[in-house]
Amino acid sequence: MINKKKICLQWFKDLQNLICNTVIDLEKEYDSRAKFKSNKWEKGEFRIIKGSVIEKGGVAFSNVTGTFPKGFANQIPGTEKKRSFWSSGVSVVLHPVNPHVPALHFNTRHIITGKNWFGGGVDATPCIQDTKLKKYFHSKLEKMCNCLLYTSPSPRDQRGSRMPSCG
Numbered sequence: 729m730i731n732k733k734k735i736c737l738q739w740f741k742d743l744q745n746l747i748c749n750t751v752i753d754l755e756k757e758y759d760s761r762a763k764f765k766s767n768k769w770e771k772g773e774f775r776i777i778k779g780s781v782i783e784k785g786g787v788a789f790s791n792v793t794g795t796f797p798k799g800f801a802n803q804i805p806g807t808e809k810k811r812s813f814w815s816s817g818v819s820v821v822l823h824p825v826n827p828h829v830p831a832l833h834f835n836t837r838h839i840i841t842g843k844n845w846f847g848g849g850v851d852a853t854p855c856i857q858d859t860k861l862k863k864y865f866h867s868k869l870e871k872m873c874n875c876l877l878y879t880s881p882s883p884r885d886q887r888g889s890r891m892p893s894c895g
Contacts, residue, residue, distance in 0.1 A: 834851070
């Protein structure tokens with residue numbers, strides 16, 4: 729299990745780098761020199777940017793271990809014998825300057841108890857209500873989620889993990 733944790737932890741660190749580099753590239757497209765400022769703490773690293781495209785944004789990586797409280801543990805899969813957990817993930821919050829572009833918050837996490845699984849979510853919060861844009865966003869998100877959830881069989885990456893096979 730330790731090897732899976734190492735692979736997962738590195739994957740989330742790489743994801744944080746990919747997201748930050750993509751935001752910096754977007755800023756560069758609009759002649760901004762904005763960069764992320766890194767803040768490390770005992771459970772990971774969070775990075776903050778203030779730019780011309782993203783008014784304020786944050787990309788956080790964390791790796792957390794602990795024990796679920798008794799009353800809560802019985803709601804979590806894999807805690808029948810032990811209440812301990814291991815979790816790693818990335819959380820992102822982006823607030824664009826343009827009020828026509830919704831603020832985004834999304835995260836993904838891998839949790840290991842006696843079982844292990846990935847979880848996450850995404851929220852888009854518009855400043856200006858736009859029904860057409862809302863339908864467009866939801867249709868793209870639904871297509872992406874369905875691709876990830878319902879594609880089988882799918883190819884495997886270099887570590888043997890399943891990868892989505894749709895575009």
